[in-house]
Amino acid sequence: MLAEMPNLVPILLSGMQATLILALSTILIGTCVGTVLGCLAVWGGAIIRILLYALVTIARGVPLVVQVFAVFFVLPVYGIQFSAMTSAAIALSVFASLTIMEIVRAGIKAVSHEQYQAALSLGFSFRDALMSIVFPQALRIMIPGLVNQGVFLVKATSVVSLFGVTEFMFVAKEQIERTLLGFEIMAVVWIMYTLICFPLTQLGRTLEARLNVRGAAQAAS
């Protein structure tokens, strides 16, 4: 065990780095696309709303591995070829966008419609009403949910190890097969994941308590 440690630690750290890059890009893309989709779900009209609702229902009702599988095996049928890492990032980003869309939509919905109408009647343009009246209030409701979803996504990246993407879990399993130190390696992996996620969970919890406003509880659930 001790003799293997100098070899193991850098390998595991590189795996963790890959996981962090994957998670960060997923969260970034998911937040951007999710915000746009969330606005579309509120103001985009009935057809777009129904379509987005159907998509998010599927994303929530089918396991993430099946969704990742779809991206990995169905895109090549169309002749689109990506590296395993890119495919994984695409699959996770789609899932992230749809789930974050729901948080954004709920946040906007939780701001009472009168606020928006009052802003319009005071002469705000649609854009100004959104930017200075609706979004600041919605953001307050959304932030805890977004942080919690971020933690969920960091953990969710582990499923792409099933598809041979060299992230943290995949590297860990490789090293277990090489060294047979299952107990030690998995304990280290467990601790490292906790070190990443624990501060974020605490942040989410603190924000939940701090930004607690009327309607926040319903929006986050």
Place this chain on the structure above:
Amino acid sequence: MGDYFFHFAPVWRELPAIQDALFQTVLVAVTSILLASIIGTAAAIASANGGRRWELAVVVYVETMRNSPSLVKMYFIFYGLPSLGLFPSPFWSGVIALALHNGAYVCEIMRGGLAAVNRTQAQAAMSLGFGFTQTQTIIVLPQAIRHALPPLTNTWVEIVKDTSLTSALSVRELFYVMTALVSSTLRSFEILIVFAAIYFVLTTLLATSMRVMELRAKWR
């Protein structure tokens, strides 16, 4: 879709294998849901009534579980415990990992549910001569569960979806059979559609029946 021709016959030919896989998935899901609910509820009760020591122990349990993926716990049990002379089967490794991981979420939910039950309920029960176990199981828990039912449903659905991860330990459940069938029949589209639909029906069925239960539970 272009010039792709759907051809479902090879999938229907594998129906017995799909049935077995479905059975295995349901078995993993039901066992995990039961265990997770028992662990989570017990932890919540211990945290609420057991004094500071139990409260701290439950906090440690919840934080160690929910800050890492359930796959970590699966691999830890399956590849780690043999070092200690324990050799859990793939099925039980998966079930115990899912139960421990989601038990933490159930615990958080039940803690909220227990807090929503007025303290006077337990006090009244105690003064009527109910013992601790009777008070909890007959008076407090039924009321707590009513409050906890909606978020509990989400966790249960999460467990059903996470059963697909046990394929990593070669449990022959739906996702494992799905990947096997894709490589043997090469009809990836058709198989994907069929299996995604099965999962979707499973989770929707669970969520809907829980909603019906919620509505039927008599609210005062």
